[in-house]
Amino acid sequence: MPSDLVHLYMRIDHLPQIWCPGCGNGVIMRDVAVAIDELIHDEDNPIKREDIVIVSGIGCSSRAAGYLDFNSIHTTHGRAIAFATGIKMANPRLHVIVLTGDGDCSAIGGNHLIHAARRNLGLTVICFNNDIYGMTGGQYSPTTPNGDKATTAPYGNVDRPFDIAQLASGAGASFSARGDIYHARETIEIIKQAILHKGFSLVDVYSICPTYYGRKNKKGDAVEMLKWQRDNLVPTARYYSMSEEDRKNKKLVGILSFNDYPEYTEEYAKIVAACRKTKKG
Amino acid sequence: MPKTVLMQGNEAAVEGAVAAGMRFFAGYPITPSTEIAEGCALRLPQEGGKFIQMEDEISSIAAVLGASAAGMKAMTATSGPGFSLMQENIGYGAMAEIPCVIVDVQRSGPSTGLPTSPSQGDYMQARWGTHGDHPVIALSPATVRETYTLIIRAFNLSEKYRTPVIFLMDEIVGHMREDVELPDPSTLKINQRKMSFHDGANKQCYFVPDGQFVPAMKPFGQGERYNITGLAHDESGFPVNSSEIAGKLVGRLLDKVEKNVDDICRVEEVEMDDAETAIVCFGGTTRAVMDAVAAAREAGEKVGMFRPITVWPFPEKALRARLPRLKRILTVEHNHGQMLLEVQRIVGGALSVDFLGRIDGTVISPADILAKLREEGPSHAE
Numbered sequence: 001m002p003s004d005l006v007h008l009y010m011r012i013d014h015l016p017q018i019w020c021p022g023c024g025n026g027v028i029m030r031d032v033a034v035a036i037d038e039l040i041h042d043e044d045n046p047i048k049r050e051d052i053v054i055v056s057g058i059g060c061s062s063r064a065a066g067y068l069d070f071n072s073i074h075t076t077h078g079r080a081i082a083f084a085t086g087i088k089m090a091n092p093r094l095h096v097i098v099l100t101g102d103g104d105c106s107a108i109g110g111n112h113l114i115h116a117a118r119r120n121l122g123l124t125v126i127c128f129n130n131d132i133y134g135m136t137g138g139q140y141s142p143t144t145p146n147g148d149k150a151t152t153a154p155y156g157n158v159d160r161p162f163d164i165a166q167l168a169s170g171a172g173a174s175f176s177a178r179g180d181i182y183h184a185r186e187t188i189e190i191i192k193q194a195i196l197h198k199g200f201s202l203v204d205v206y207s208i209c210p211t212y213y214g215r216k217n218k219k220g221d222a223v224e225m226l227k228w229q230r231d232n233l234v235p236t237a238r239y240y241s242m243s244e245e246d247r248k249n250k251k252l253v254g255i256l257s258f259n260d261y262p263e264y265t266e267e268y269a270k271i272v273a274a275c276r277k278t279k280k281g
Numbered sequence: 282m283p284k285t286v287l288m289q290g291n292e293a294a295v296e297g298a299v300a301a302g303m304r305f306f307a308g309y310p311i312t313p314s315t316e317i318a319e320g321c322a323l324r325l326p327q328e329g330g331k332f333i334q335m336e337d338e339i340s341s342i343a344a345v346l347g348a349s350a351a352g353m354k355a356m357t358a359t360s361g362p363g364f365s366l367m368q369e370n371i372g373y374g375a376m377a378e379i380p381c382v383i384v385d386v387q388r389s390g391p392s393t394g395l396p397t398s399p400s401q402g403d404y405m406q407a408r409w410g411t412h413g414d415h416p417v418i419a420l421s422p423a424t425v426r427e428t429y430t431l432i433i434r435a436f437n438l439s440e441k442y443r444t445p446v447i448f449l450m451d452e453i454v455g456h457m458r459e460d461v462e463l464p465d466p467s468t469l470k471i472n473q474r475k476m477s478f479h480d481g482a483n484k485q486c487y488f489v490p491d492g493q494f495v496p497a498m499k500p501f502g503q504g505e506r507y508n509i510t511g512l513a514h515d516e517s518g519f520p521v522n523s524s525e526i527a528g529k530l531v532g533r534l535l536d537k538v539e540k541n542v543d544d545i546c547r548v549e550e551v552e553m554d555d556a557e558t559a560i561v562c563f564g565g566t567t568r569a570v571m572d573a574v575a576a577a578r579e580a581g582e583k584v585g586m587f588r589p590i591t592v593w594p595f596p597e598k599a600l601r602a603r604l605p606r607l608k609r610i611l612t613v614e615h616n617h618g619q620m621l622l623e624v625q626r627i628v629g630g631a632l633s634v635d636f637l638g639r640i641d642g643t644v645i646s647p648a649d650i651l652a653k654l655r656e657e658g659p660s661h662a663e
Contacts, residue, residue, distance in 0.1 A: 086347025
């Protein structure tokens with residue numbers, strides 16, 4: 001029997017989803033649904049369900065758009081952020097949430113990611129980051145660690161990886177954060193903040209891919225991969241209470257950068273208002 | 282009172298699009314189309330619209346499709362290299378049935394080519410640029426004034442058939458300045474998108490009643506939730522793996538254009554009633570052809586001009602109707618012979634089809650055309 005959350009926010013007719021056993025993507029999709037549910041039911045400042053638009057690209061991650069029962073658009077590979085830009089510009093009232101993957105948003109779509117971050121357009125990008133191209137069968141992605149194996153890196157990956165949250169920060173994102181599937185409650189809170197953030201927000205959520213990345217690199221099953229997240233990814237409070245020495249080789253689950261730069265559509269609206277006033281006057 | 286202004290073709294494209302209700306433009310600078318982006322940046326905020334300069338042409342067409350899905354009439358403009366980059370998402374627009382207008386101000390190619398020189402080398406790209414079988418409507422203006430009125434028609438057709446429309450300009454028309462008598466805005470016919478879901482039991486977002494071809498559309502964020510995808514999908518908008526449903530969908534997309542060619546196709550015919558020779562041309566080549574036709578007529582030669590305004594689908598029926606009287610066809614294009622292939626397909630060996638083209642970035646003159654007309658017998662030289 002599916003939970004209430006599934007009934008409320010997922011398209012039951014289109015379940016079960018296509019992801020492999022042990023895949024982390026279902027957890028992230030659940031976290032997004034919980035975050036939205038909590039924001040819809042916020043007592044002080046609820047968001048409206050009909051104002052939410054889910055935009056996705058191509059890849060394992062991007063199938064989530066079809067399962068979530070909101071306005072949804074499943075676009076072309078790498079271009080979800082660019083489609084989302086048009087949607088947000090056309091109707092700035094909308095909460096435009098982009099569900100994407102490491103390949104979709106940082107390889108083929110990397111240019112759109114950095115430019116949307118630079119503009120500070122009010123989109124929320126949730127990256128389902130599993131370090132691999134899953135849909136096409138296990139090729140290395142821009143987040144596959146150096147030396148790791150993939151079907152296109154049979155002798156080990158020569159590339160050095162991106163840290164997508166840092167990449168977004170560097171490109172000027174006014175909200176950049178990291179989440180994972182082990183620390184679900186923390187990640188849900190981060191996603192909520194990202195959706196409420198006025199400017200561009202990105203949450204790089206570490207997923208797991210036991211089928212391709214895990215198997216190729218002898219990382220064990222899904223449980224073993226989750227244990228790795230538990231032991232190596234550290235929520236904010238604990239992270240900052242750790243000594244610098246202890247933080248080595250650990251990664252923060254939390255917000256990396258935050259500021260209140262003016263949001264793009266609000267700035268553009270000022271230009272429109274000024275032009276119209278001049279025209280009338 | 283219509284007002285007369287001195288205007289460039291690219292400027293007329295902006296003003297015509299604004300008159301058609303275009304309120305969103307996303308683009309990337311590229312010669313010789315850049316004045317369209319500049320004009321939209323200036324004009325759209327004055328009309329309550331939005332302009333954005335994207336990071337490339339791929340994201341420009343993607344943003345245009347997003348804005349259109351969210352309810353705005355939207356456009357982008359580019360030239361050959363950018364048009365090539367847009368092709369994947371043009372196919373997405375055809376598959377997901379999202380209206381928009383893509384202006385391609387053609388320049389000399391291939392590759393970076395001669396960026397400021399005229400060409401009509403994208404005629405076939407306009408038809409076959411994106412992968413898979415898909416519907417295409419492409420219109421090509423010959424004058425600055427026609428640019429203004431025809432781009433309105435491009436939006437009207439796009440909204441009516443829910444499909445991207447290619448507005449195939451060239452450097453000649455794009456950069457030409459001439460007096461334009463703009464029509465009174467109240468006389469313009471503007472199509473609005475057929476909106477809202479069908480009443481009754483069938484609330485499927487791609488539901489098409491029997492005998493019709495185009496589903497009504499609802500923008501995002503205004504009530505009913507639905508899904509848009511470039512995957513083969515059923516009437517609910519969700520992906521399917523059924524060959525039956527996929528075949529039916531693509532068939533309907535093609536039928537939108539193929540079963541409505543009479544509504545979509547437009548031709549300008551000059552001196553064609555008694556013509557024995559027809560010169561077939563389009564876009565910026567037309568002026569030289571008109572001069573050549575006038576000169577030939579003065580010399581007593583029965584020459585006429587057949588100019589597709591709708592260049593895709595090619596106005597086949599109209600050309601066929603002229604074939605019985607014709608002895609010869611001369612196709613004149615600023616390329617290596619692209620529309621020529623359509624003409625040859627339609628004529629099918631019934632009469633001789635000659636070709637005059639140019640691929641060096643210079644323009645074809647009336648004298649070139651007259652010389653070709655007066656050449657003995659059929660030939661295929663350039």
